[in-house]
Amino acid sequence: MTFQTDGEGFLLNRDDWTAEIARQIARNDGVEMTEQQMDYIMAAREMYEEEGTVPPLRKFTKQMGVSKADLFETFHTGPMKLICKWGGLPKPTGCV
Numbered sequence: 881m882t883f884q885t886d887g888e889g890f891l892l893n894r895d896d897w898t899a900e901i902a903r904q905i906a907r908n909d910g911v912e913m914t915e916q917q918m919d920y921i922m923a924a925r926e927m928y929e930e931e932g933t934v935p936p937l938r939k940f941t942k943q944m945g946v947s948k949a950d951l952f953e954t955f956h957t958g959p960m961k962l963i964c965k966w967g968g969l970p971k972p973t974g975c976v
Contacts, residue, residue: 897968921967
C-alpha cells in the first residue's frame with residue numbers, strides 16, 4: 881500500500897483512498913481508528929461526492945444528528961480536519 885501525503889498528512893491523490901489507507905493515516909497520527917470514526921468518514925465522503933465540497937462542521941452535525949461535543953469526543957480534536965484527512969478529502973475551509 882503506497883500513497884503520498886502533503887506535509888500535514890492529507891492525501892495528495894484522492895483516488896488513492898481506501899479504508900485501509902484511512903486506517904494507516906490515522907495510525908500515522910497515533911490513533912487506531914474506530915468503526916464510529918469510519919462511519920463519520922464514510923458519511924462525509926458521501927456528502928462530498930453529492931455536493932462537491934467538504935461539509936462544514938455545523939451542517940455535518942445536523943445531517944448526522946449528533947452534537948459538536950459528540951464529534952469532539954469521538955475524534956479528541958478538530959473533528960472535520962481529521963474526518964477529511966483520514967477520509968482522503970480536501971482540507972476543510974477555515975482550517976489552518
